[in-house]
Amino acid sequence: MEHDDHRDIDRAIEAIVLVAHEPVPPELIAQLLEQPVHLVEDRCETLAASYREHGHGFELARVAGGYRYQTHPDLTPYVERFLLADQRARLSGAALETLAIVAYKQPISRAQVASIRGVDPDGVLRSLAARGYIGEVGRDSGPGQAVLYGTTPLFLEKLGLDSLDDLPPIAEFIPGADVVEALEQGLRVTPATPPAAPSGDGS
Amino acid sequence: MEHDDHRDIDRAIEAIVLVAHEPVPPELIAQLLEQPVHLVEDRCETLAASYREHGHGFELARVAGGYRYQTHPDLTPYVERFLLADQRARLSGAALETLAIVAYKQPISRAQVASIRGVDPDGVLRSLAARGYIGEVGRDSGPGQAVLYGTTPLFLEKLGLDSLDDLPPIAEFIPGADVVEALEQGLRVTPATPPAAPSGDGS
């Protein structure tokens, strides 16, 4: 963080890579920060070197064309002990929601998941697939031939379900957009204009 | 990382917290490292301070009874752009008031919430429960065996609190004399002929 000019860039890189589920390509960071790619790569290397120098327990590594945080190799015993001891590890809220969408709406494409969750689901879908909870079940017949995802037998096994038919129904619990709007906004009194038609609901 | 004695502990803490899905309780770290809890807490605070001092884009925060890495608040725009999450779900109005009541009065039944809010809280309670901010924590021993609600660890995370003890004391919010007076004035039974002595005891 020596150069003040680069401080903001360094900090933004640190924040972005911290929350990423997958190695983040420098091109993406460059685009987000509106900086040249070579500068981003340069800063990442500088950051990585400074972590080494300070002897941190984590490192910034370049893996599979992107950057990610990972633990320093010599701390492996502690990490292993932690992973074995930590019985609380569960799917994070975001991952579980994505899995739930795939379970109830399968077969479903990445783009459809994205439109429901409102966030980029790539990282989460990949990690769910890596764990064997979901998999490719076909291709969309449309022009893009998008991959369609569905749940696996392992998923059923883990949840103790015999078949997908045993998933509890959810339809009646999902309120309409108007109700949600009212609840979320605390029944805020807005002018008589009707709330802009909720985009792409249902069907 | 000044003291060499603590270097290993600090590095192990960094590695463990990095791979955790949820805030890691200092007790667990202490157990894994075979160190006293207070030392672990002490090292975590020192680490957090050193991150702040170096102006990193991440921070080590104590939330919901444990430590976690999170992005620095002033980098929100970049992280949101990266996650495409431009919609921080906001609770407002009715939901927040109900949440406040549950937080301070837990365990509390639906009927008790209703009597404070003066409206039927069912919809709001359901929505808070669906989001995971509150949950059933027991049943009333009375005849109806009413469900009693309380807040969850997720609630603490969402408010950035370590424990319920960190909630600001409710006494701070009891309306001041001016408000009480205004209300009393508004509700007075007899006309304010004399500059009414602080009324109240109607006996």
Added chain:
Amino acid sequence: MPIDVETPVYTGPFDLLLQLILSEEVDIHEVHLSRIVDAYLAEIERLQSLDLDVATEFLLIAATLVELKTRRLLPGRVEVDLDDELALWEERDLLLARLLECKTFKDVASVFHQLADEASRSFPRAVGADERFAALTPDLLEGTSVQRLRNAAIRALTPTPEPKVDLFHVTPIRLTVAEAVAELVDELPRVGRISFRRLTADLVERIEVIVQFLALLELFKQGYVDLDQAERFGDIDVTWIGGIGVDAHELAVDVYEG
């Protein structure tokens, strides 16, 4: 430390009464009861449904108020039955206590709002260990109940309301473009990107929308935002490109005639 939150929120009869007594600083006896009833009916109309509990509660309060009021207007209070008088005091104390409690939690809620807002600016890392530890990582679905999955599905599939830049804490009508610019400079970097419709969803007066639009044009002119309109008459996408830490005072803003 009473914090005044003047949210145009209707959450029940207590709210209404609180608002009437506190924000308008009026003696309830000097307000025509019909006004309270009118306000109440207007709220009900906006809500477009009649909640029986709310209505009952309101009637109870209205009745108490009517009684308090008539008591005051009636001549010859000497003859008033002492028991009745006492009962009335009790009613009134009860009402007062409930109003105070209501006010207390309204104030707490505004603090919760701040806390949640601050906390939501930090994103936690919930990535887990990398593939080197795959064999050791516990099965993340272990112990996940079907119920939990179902709740997640409901959460995910429940339509999210239009996100809004929350401006209810500011003066309702801004007439200067400079003020609107200052607000946008404060809000937009946090939101990053928002559509014009969402941005102005809270605005009541047409003039406010126009002021907001002029403010955006100003920011566009100075290179702080990007505006994009996919189709004629379509919604306008507003993207903050000014980075962080922009000071509104540094912006020279043309003065428009309000």
